Amino acid sequence: MRSGYSLEQQLRACREKAQTSEVIEYVDRGLSGEFLDRPALNKLRQDLREGILSKVVCLDPDRLSRKLMNQLIVSEEIEKKVELVFVNGEYQRTPEGMLFYQLRGAIAEFEKKKITERMSRGRIQKARQGKVIRDYQIYGYDYDKEKEQLVINSYEASVVRTIFELFTSPKSDVQGINGIARYLTNQGIPTKRNAKQWHRQVVRQILMNKAYVGEFFQNRWNTEGMLANKYGSSDKVKMTARPQEDWIQVPCPKIIEIEQYEHTQAILKESRRRWRGTSKHEYLLSGLVRCEECGNTMTGRRAKNWGSYHREYTDVKNTAGAKNKGCGNRVNCEKLDDEVWNELIRWLNNPEELIESLNDFKDSQHSYEKMVLERIGIELNRIKTGRNRLINLLTSDEFFQEVDVRDKLKELKEKEVNLLKDKKEIETKLKEEQGKGIINTKLLEKATTYYLSHGTDRLNIVNKRDIIRSIVKEIRVDCNYNVEIITL
Template sequence: MIQNYLEKIKNQYEVNCLRAVIYVRYSSDNQRVESIDAQIRLIKEWAKEHNIIISAIYADEAQTAKRDDRKQFQQMMSDSKRQNDWQLVLVHKLDRFARNRIDSAIYRSELRKNKKYLISTTEQFDDSPESSMMEAIIEAMAEYYSKNLSREVMKGLTENALKGKFCGGIPPLGYDIQDGRYVLNTFESQAVRLIYSRFLEGLSYSKIIIELNEKGYRTKRNALFTNNSLYEILRNERYTGTFVYNKIVSRDEFTGNRSRHKCKPESDIIRVENMIPAIISKTDFQKAQCIFNSRRRKYTNNAKETYLLSGKIRCGVCGGSYIGTRKFNGNGTKYIAYQCNIKRRSAKLRCDNDSISRDWIETIVLQAINDYVIQVNDKGIADIYEECIKKYNQDNSEAAGVIKKQIVEIDRQLDRISEVVSITSSSTMIEKLLAYEKQKEELNKQLRELKAKNNSIITIEELKALVVTAKKMLKEKSLPRVKELIDLIVKEIIINKDNVEIHLHFGVGVNKNILIEQRHMNKLCSSQ
């Protein structure tokens, strides 16, 4: 039966000998690389018996067939469009190709459009109606097997979770896995405590990241910290000693994508108290969540007012951001002000710094900008340019220093792993070696990008044009242009108990740090 089918394909292509590519895969860490070797060996034996020449081999390791974003699989499908020197795709079984009937039908159809044929060397179907029916039955059985296996695996993982055992994946920063259980990583746990401590002190993500990187801390994947990595750590309940499992929603059935910020219903989440070593207290964790939640809340009436200094004002007491707010007293009088965001929290966490009148602070800042721009002359522009270059070089030097330190550490790891590989040829060590090489390549790329930025720094002519633009903005006094001007000139505004500090990006003839004393401040009562 299969021999007749192969002869039919030969006649269609008018060739004496068919050529084929092999596609193999194994689905998870529970199987081994030897599974792929066995598949290749059996397929090659079958091909030899049927006088088929093998042109290429595509192999996906630890990849499920329920998804179609397998790298080698997609490479094979792409090559099938461009390459005309082979006619067949050989698989050991149809479930190696796909365990999803929809994907199977789509990609088999695509292969046919590219004049390629899929053949299972063990099931050996041809193009007869009976074979088509049997293929459909086998694909349905494969899909059932996959879904049933997922259900059974989930049962086992749930039992492990209830016992506080590791359920797979990469453990959070601060933990290692020994004998299937979470244990503290002393060095990493210090980084976690530092992150929570600085966050509760009111430091921004960028300042926390700089401190972490300067002290040599890295993420669990040995990369520099980012905003996302801090967010994941500050939202991870496991650091309180609570084992949490089955919290994140499953992959989308159609796209295969998963959002780490979408959670399952509380009834589906498994939580077991005091099952793993705690790194931070439950109190500190709850404080961090309160900060997140307060940042999420948005008053519906904020959009009814314009706040020119949004994102520029910081509290000198707690370090939090000042936000625009509108209130009415009992007589209906409206008060528009900037208020410390932490002031809106519960009594225990509330900041006691004062609110400040929107109109007053915006008038003061605009006057400072006006004084600043009026005094700008050619010498002032030269001073600004010199300071700009100095700051730019300093920032670049600091960033390059952090990257170079990490490259030195990676080189040390590469030397150590290379010695092990030369002795044992361990596949695990080789994978780590390749991962470090890739990371080093990415860091070198970042260094090259920093160097390239030196060629794109602003010129004096461009700076003069900016000053002309600034004067035009002040003259026009349109809100969008004024906001743009504030972003250009004002670095930050700090509201203290006794004064207001206005920090400009550059000083020209006037001090770039302006201090407004208490007697000149127009505050709103902090109780309002």
């Protein structure tokens, strides 16, 4: 049945057509006829199988389904058991009658598509005018229906700032996404839907949402076919992302500074290693050290040597199923901790030197990536030339092994696909880095202020670890003890 003001009129018309008071009504209120899997329709089909019904009265064929194929399936299923009657028009089980019935179904399906298209076009036009087309329920914002804009909710915005602050500058009792979720729950802060319990995934979504830096996009997701499909079915359609060039950016008030957001994204990439469970013994560089030789992460442990114990970082993995057991690289814990910490102190005392060196690193890194792109371009041209030669060979009268040529074409195609994938990844990375430094001056100033306010003598291992993680992404060590510190 159609939802809205005409629903009761539709029901009354069906009752009059039935000409009896002994009726069972099957009404799917507010659900799209696009899907077969609807509660009331499922109940109707079940009652048919159990022989409860003697006649089915329906307003129009498109009330069974908006899709012609589904319409035919359901009507045939009904007519095998009982008589099927429509309020608006009858049809005979003749070739002409079936043709008319199918034409009506096709027109109904076409009408549905046209309505969807017009609504979609209208929403896109509104978005291009800078209007927010609906309430997206974004934490930190309210929806102004009159102005069709997002406005800051001051209370929720303060919670958003707290979440970003706790993640980028963690306290000893609030660390990582799980820690933040527990903290918000314990503080009695409600979610956007007024739930008492915060889930880690909700916190992660907030940390990744670019709306908080004033970049809000509409027309980002393709939800065609998902409308009102609340119950799950074989024809369920998943939401997919549209190409980025189809996204429409609209004005959105800023809650978080871009520097803090970028710092958050860098930490999120390393969060699995950074916030894994704490060990029995604390290690200053836990989750940051990696072996340059084999690529394994290097974890802290106590090792026995000549009857005495010492602490070390090692890449050896003794866990069952470890893909890479490690090359056996071992580094003295105290020696590496002191070297890294002393280098950090030198950076904090000379922040200008650090920024300059990092900018030089960024330029050299981009030069390398551009060189790789150039090489990929040359390879793609070679593949194109080779493919043209092989195609010409296939169409010529020369004697050759056709199977070999086709195998070579397949090989070239696979190589081309891999090269295009690599090209896209590098181009995306360069685009993301455009106009963005590896480390931001404000973040470094923040770490410096934190360091100076505590003083070297009063810093414990937790304070030192917080400072290091606010700047350092990874520490690579080879077997000759060459140390490379990579910043966020």
